[in-house]
Amino acid sequence: RNSPPSPGLALPIVGHMYLFKENPTDQIETWRKRLGNIYSIQMGTFRCVMLNGYDLISEAFLKHHESLLERPNMFVHKEGFQYAGIASLGGDKWKEQRSFLQSTLRALGMGRNIMAERITGEADYLLTTIDAAQGQPLDISKLVTVCVTNVICGVTFSKRFNHDDEAILQWLKSVNRLFELIGSSAAVNFFPFLKYVPDDRFKFNEVKSIFENLKETIWGWVDKDHREINLSDQEFHDVSHAFLTEIERKRRDAVASTTIDEANMLASMLALFNAGTETTANTIVFAVLYMVNFPHLQDQLFREIEDVVGLDCSPSISDRNKLKLLSAFIMETQRFANVVPLSGHRLATKDIHLGGYTISQGTSVLVNFDSVLRDESTWGDPDVFRPDRFLDINGSVIVKKELIPFAIGKRNCVGEGLASMELFLFLAALVQKFEFLPEKDGELPTMVPNVGFTRTAQPFKVRAISRPK
Ligand code: HEM
Numbered sequence: 301r302n303s304p305p306s307p308g309l310a311l312p313i314v315g316h317m318y319l320f321k322e323n324p325t326d327q328i329e330t331w332r333k334r335l336g337n338i339y340s341i342q343m344g345t346f347r348c349v350m351l352n353g354y355d356l357i358s359e360a361f362l363k364h365h366e367s368l369l370e371r372p373n374m375f376v377h378k379e380g381f382q383y384a385g386i387a388s389l390g391g392d393k394w395k396e397q398r399s400f401l402q403s404t405l406r407a408l409g410m411g412r413n414i415m416a417e418r419i420t421g422e423a424d425y426l427l428t429t430i431d432a433a434q435g436q437p438l439d440i441s442k443l444v445t446v447c448v449t450n451v452i453c454g455v456t457f458s459k460r461f462n463h464d465d466e467a468i469l470q471w472l473k474s475v476n477r478l479f480e481l482i483g484s485s486a487a488v489n490f491f492p493f494l495k496y497v498p499d500d501r502f503k504f505n506e507v508k509s510i511f512e513n514l515k516e517t518i519w520g521w522v523d524k525d526h527r528e529i530n531l532s533d534q535e536f537h538d539v540s541h542a543f544l545t546e547i548e549r550k551r552r553d554a555v556a557s558t559t560i561d562e563a564n565m566l567a568s569m570l571a572l573f574n575a576g577t578e579t580t581a582n583t584i585v586f587a588v589l590y591m592v593n594f595p596h597l598q599d600q601l602f603r604e605i606e607d608v609v610g611l612d613c614s615p616s617i618s619d620r621n622k623l624k625l626l627s628a629f630i631m632e633t634q635r636f637a638n639v640v641p642l643s644g645h646r647l648a649t650k651d652i653h654l655g656g657y658t659i660s661q662g663t664s665v666l667v668n669f670d671s672v673l674r675d676e677s678t679w680g681d682p683d684v685f686r687p688d689r690f691l692d693i694n695g696s697v698i699v700k701k702e703l704i705p706f707a708i709g710k711r712n713c714v715g716e717g718l719a720s721m722e723l724f725l726f727l728a729a730l731v732q733k734f735e736f737l738p739e740k741d742g743e744l745p746t747m748v749p750n751v752g753f754t755r756t757a758q759p760f761k762v763r764a765i766s767r768p769k
């Protein structure tokens with residue numbers, strides 16, 4: 301059937317997973333060099349096609365997107381999300397949910413710009429907390445994660461938590477445990493039959509119950525804040541307010557078939573948390589890591605803010621277009637760190653002809669983002685951290701189509717606008733206020749990320765020295 305080539309013999313049950321010898325994302329790149337931009341691997345019971353390189357990926361997700369809108373029936377989608385919410389729905393149901401969330405998030409980022417208000421408030425808290433360490437070595441990653449979680453809490457149900465609040469600490473603990481159990485290579489994803497092994501040895505029941513608890517927690521948080529719904533409201537305080545109002549409207553109008561209901565609302569809100577917290581926090585942490593490693597660049601970023609914004613008022617979203625080096629630095633951070641190295645799985649709902657091969661219906665399709673963000677033919681020196689690759693000789697920002705950390709096509713990241721606003725506002729605030737130094741003079745923290753399917757920085761501490769005004 302003209303299937304893409306595979307890396308070797310697929311064994312019963314495990315498929316090709318026994319061939320993962322190196323760091324998984326390195327292994328995927330090694331196979332790309334041997335087999336080309338399109339190849340297939342059997343991951344447990346799932347037949348997957350790995351797509352590499354900008355041309356092939358854009359052809360798949362721009363030209364064939366209608367055939368790639370569904371998720372395969374993985375445990376996470378089926379039993380975790382119960383095929384509800386933006387991340388798990390497919391086809392027309394996904395379209396309704398996606399368009400509702402997209403327009404709601406867009407509205408929250410316009411006019412009064414509720415998103416920017418939430419982020420700025422949280423950035424102030426971040427600065428105060430870092431300042432309190434008085435230049436002593438500090439691991440900022442947990443602090444940044446809680447701030448970013450609070451931004452999503454604000455955007456979804458107008459609430460923020462103190463960083464020592466038991467509710468938010470418990471939430472983060474559960475989410476961490478969930479990620480540990482459902483990470484891309486975990487048994488629950490690829491070996492669904494293991495759920496019949498007694499004593500929950502492969503943690504299927506634990507995953508299910510964490511999902512249920514998280515959705516219940518969100519429901520509790522939402523319920524308290526939104527007892528009153530006014531159907532004539534056209535402006536919303538947050539995502540749950542928009543949902544609850546629209547649910548009532550659909551009820552009033554007796555709309556029979558819709559995904560705008562409580563179950564999808566909770567699943568979508570959970571998806572915003574799951575997809576929007578670690579990704580954004582990890583990018584901010586990588587950015588600080590790169591600043592420490594390139595003090596000259598950090599200095600240039602500070603000078604730019606000093607010139608454009610000054611030191612007396614906080615950077616605001618209206619400064620974004622003027623802070624060109626910072627924009628280029630954020631782009632390079634996203635390219636270099638590539639915090640989501642592999643896309644989520646998509647199900648081919650029809651045969652797709654691509655790159656001289658046929659991806660047959662029922663196959664799961666995955667994207668290797670390293671193959672684009674670290675492609676030598678696009679970037680020349682992809683392994684060098686160099687923000688000026690995004691600036692022209694006049695200092696204007698160059699937008700490169702190959703910079704796709706938020707994926708490409710209609711099912712790309714729905715939170716891109718929020719994430720970009722967060723990266724800009726948090727980092728501008730940090731650069732303006734502090735000089736970040738390594739924990740010990742002359743000993744730079746490693747830029748080599750943790751090994752695995754996701755990308756996080758290896759733990760490191762910084763000394764944050766307040767800049768004199
Ligand atoms: C730097 C931060 C972020 C990065 C690099 C990132 C990256 C991505 C990527 C690559 C995808 C596509 C995954 C796939 O192919 O299935 C995605 C999807 C998604 N992202 Fe983000 N994301 C970020 C921040 C956010 C934020 C802040 C939110 C929430 C407000 C969010 C919500 C989502 C959701 C819900 C999806 C699934 C969309 C769908 O299935 O229609 N992300 N993201």
